[in-house]
Amino acid sequence: xxxxxxxxxxxxxxxxxxxxxxxxxxxxxxxxxxxxxxxxxxxxxxxxxxxxxxxxxxxxxxxxxxxxxxxxxxxxxxxxxxxxxxxxxxxxxxxxxxxxxxxxxxxxxxxxxxxxxxxxxxxxxxxxxxxxxxxxxxxxxxxxxxxxxxxxxxxxxxxxxxxxxxxxxxxxxxxxxxxxxxxxxxxxxxxxxxxxxxxxxxxxxxxxxxxxxxxxxxxxxxxxxxxxxxxxxxxxxxxxxxxxxxxxxxxxxxxxxxxxxxxxxxxxxxxxxxxxxxxxxxxxxxxxxxxxxxxxxxxxxxxxxxxxxxxxxxxxxxxxxxxxxxxxxxxxxxxxxxxx
Amino acid sequence: xxxxxxxxxxxxxxxxxxxxxxxxxxxxxxxxxxxxxxxxxxxxxxxxxxxxxxxxxxxxxxxxxxxxxxxxxxxxxxxxxxxxxxxxxxxxxxxxxxxxxxxxxxxxxxxxxxxxxxxxxxxxxxxxxxxxxxxxxxxxxxxxxxxxxxxxxxxxxxxxxxxxxxxxxxxxxxxxxxxxxxxxxxxxxxxxxxxxxxxxxxxxxxxxxxxxxxxxxxxxxxxxxxxxxxxxxx
Numbered sequence: 001x002x003x004x005x006x007x008x009x010x011x012x013x014x015x016x017x018x019x020x021x022x023x024x025x026x027x028x029x030x031x032x033x034x035x036x037x038x039x040x041x042x043x044x045x046x047x048x049x050x051x052x053x054x055x056x057x058x059x060x061x062x063x064x065x066x067x068x069x070x071x072x073x074x075x076x077x078x079x080x081x082x083x084x085x086x087x088x089x090x091x092x093x094x095x096x097x098x099x100x101x102x103x104x105x106x107x108x109x110x111x112x113x114x115x116x117x118x119x120x121x122x123x124x125x126x127x128x129x130x131x132x133x134x135x136x137x138x139x140x141x142x143x144x145x146x147x148x149x150x151x152x153x154x155x156x157x158x159x160x161x162x163x164x165x166x167x168x169x170x171x172x173x174x175x176x177x178x179x180x181x182x183x184x185x186x187x188x189x190x191x192x193x194x195x196x197x198x199x200x201x202x203x204x205x206x207x208x209x210x211x212x213x214x215x216x217x218x219x220x221x222x223x224x225x226x227x228x229x230x231x232x233x234x235x236x237x238x239x240x241x242x243x244x245x246x247x248x249x250x251x252x253x254x255x256x257x258x259x260x261x262x263x264x265x266x267x268x269x270x271x272x273x274x275x276x277x278x279x280x281x282x283x284x285x286x287x288x289x290x291x292x293x294x295x296x297x298x299x300x301x302x303x304x305x306x307x308x309x310x311x312x313x314x315x316x317x318x319x320x321x322x323x324x325x326x327x328x329x330x331x332x333x334x335x336x337x338x339x340x
Numbered sequence: 341x342x343x344x345x346x347x348x349x350x351x352x353x354x355x356x357x358x359x360x361x362x363x364x365x366x367x368x369x370x371x372x373x374x375x376x377x378x379x380x381x382x383x384x385x386x387x388x389x390x391x392x393x394x395x396x397x398x399x400x401x402x403x404x405x406x407x408x409x410x411x412x413x414x415x416x417x418x419x420x421x422x423x424x425x426x427x428x429x430x431x432x433x434x435x436x437x438x439x440x441x442x443x444x445x446x447x448x449x450x451x452x453x454x455x456x457x458x459x460x461x462x463x464x465x466x467x468x469x470x471x472x473x474x475x476x477x478x479x480x481x482x483x484x485x486x487x488x489x490x491x492x493x494x495x496x497x498x499x500x501x502x503x504x505x506x507x508x509x510x511x512x513x514x515x516x517x518x519x520x521x522x523x524x525x526x527x528x529x530x531x532x533x534x535x536x537x538x539x540x541x542x543x544x545x546x547x548x549x550x551x552x553x554x555x556x557x558x559x560x561x562x563x564x565x566x567x568x569x570x571x572x573x574x
Contacts, residue, residue: 204427207390
């Protein structure tokens with residue numbers, strides 16, 4: 001099988017993004033404090049989430065708001081499988097179906113978590129892909145609320161808002177950097193694949209693409225399930241690093257944080273997803289520092305709690321108003337550096 | 341090649357075409373003429389499978405009226421739709437690739453694309469540019485090339501001259517004439533009746549969803565009254 005011109009360029013672009021990610025990882029490993037390392041790790045988790053979001057939203061141009069729920073499904077499924085029996089007896093004494101009576105190794109657990117999330121996203125996706133525009137968005141919002149409610153109120157399995165603890169911390173910064181690089185190649189590969197190109201055509205003109213024989217629903221479903229699997233990967237990486245999870249991180253705040261990242265960077269490109277994630281992650285740390293009311297060149301700034309939420313909202317509103325396609329627009333990284 | 345019997349086309353509760361029959365022989369160029377709202381585009385949409393219809397649509401004897409859009413493209417029906425519908429954010433090359441989406445022989449697709457770039461050097465020069473940046477005439481050429489990428493048995497052309505400058509219209513008709521002389525079977529929908537009849541073997545006049553007249557270009561061109569009434573051209 002020979003690669004097309006745009007696939008060759010896509011491979012080159014993915015290599016450039018991978019180099020940037022590896023550079024960030026190396027710098028962090030050698031120069032960052034423990035606290036900063038955790039921040040960079042969570043930025044990488046969010047990067048995988050944003051890439052998962054890009055696969056579906058960027059190619060089909062339907063807005064998805066349920067992504068954090070799928071991350072949660074992956075995280076909980078892996079956590080339930082991998083946590084040692086002794087721990088689960090304490091954490092989940094009333095768990096049904098013998099969920100607290102077994103424990104698997106991290107790799108098997110991750111595979112099971114991917115399969116479970118894949119099945120759930122397939123079941124949900126069958127309905128989502130039949131809708132267009134706002135309908136799909138509202139339905140995805142409903143999915144988020146439903147999944148969150150289950151996490152919150154089935155406390156015998158998920159512990160709700162309390163911490164689900166005792167998950168083996170098997171991941172390091174190195175593992176997440178490798179994972180993120182792999183996901184970058186998958187996402188860019190999908191974008192340039194015949195499926196990705198046809199899906200983007202349907203986003204330009206659904207009827208026109210249908211008349212060419214493009215099966216729009218099937219392509220959307222493929223992108224949706226791939227997106228679900230990538231989101232599950234992010235959830236697993238999150239759980240395997242922190243060792244504890246709870247329902248809250250997989251809800252609205254996280255949905256809007258990652259959505260702001262994708263919108264700011266530009267949802268149509270993989271480069272936009274990477275740029276948006278790191279720009280917002282870094283910017284948010286500065287805002288969080290300002291929130292605490294620090295002393296800057298001799299002036300005591302007031303405490304501004306909630307500033308980070310306001311800034312995120314502003315980023316979304318200003319991007320939508322001034323540059324709806326995001327910073328990158330339709331350009332991938334290799335196109336920025338090539339002649340234009 | 342294409343035989344349509346008693347075709348009714350519906351847009352929701354509204355019936356736009358009331359039982360028309362027409363046929364296109366292999367290697368023929370057949371014109372479907374008529375004023376705005378006559379049901380020409382509805383007929384094309386029904387043949388492609390993107391509009392609801394009843395009646396039979398047979399390609400080489402096989403009834404496709406219940407087949408999916410994908411299967412119709414696979415069986416050999418390709419369309420250059422009204423308004424061209426170029427995928428404006430995708431590159432020229434990607435647009436051509438979409439046309440070949442249902443083809444199993446991936447390795448020949450690249451060669452076909454290269455051939456089109458030879459035929460239309462302007463498309464080759466702009467292969468990486470978004471389709472939306474092309475001029476109207478270039479987009480029409482791209483739309484026809486894209487349809488032919490599926491290597492169809494019959495090509496449906498819906499108003500290829502719409503909104504183009506007269507000089508460009510002449511080029512588009514030249515191109516259609518050349519395709520016909522190369523043996524392509526064509527169903528040509530046009531408001532520009534005179535130009536269309538010049539390159540057609542047979543014509544149908546459609547009005548208010550019914551066929552009002554049919555015949556060879558000489559027959560149709562001869563009845564000046566009918567032409568004037570239906571197309572506004574003397």
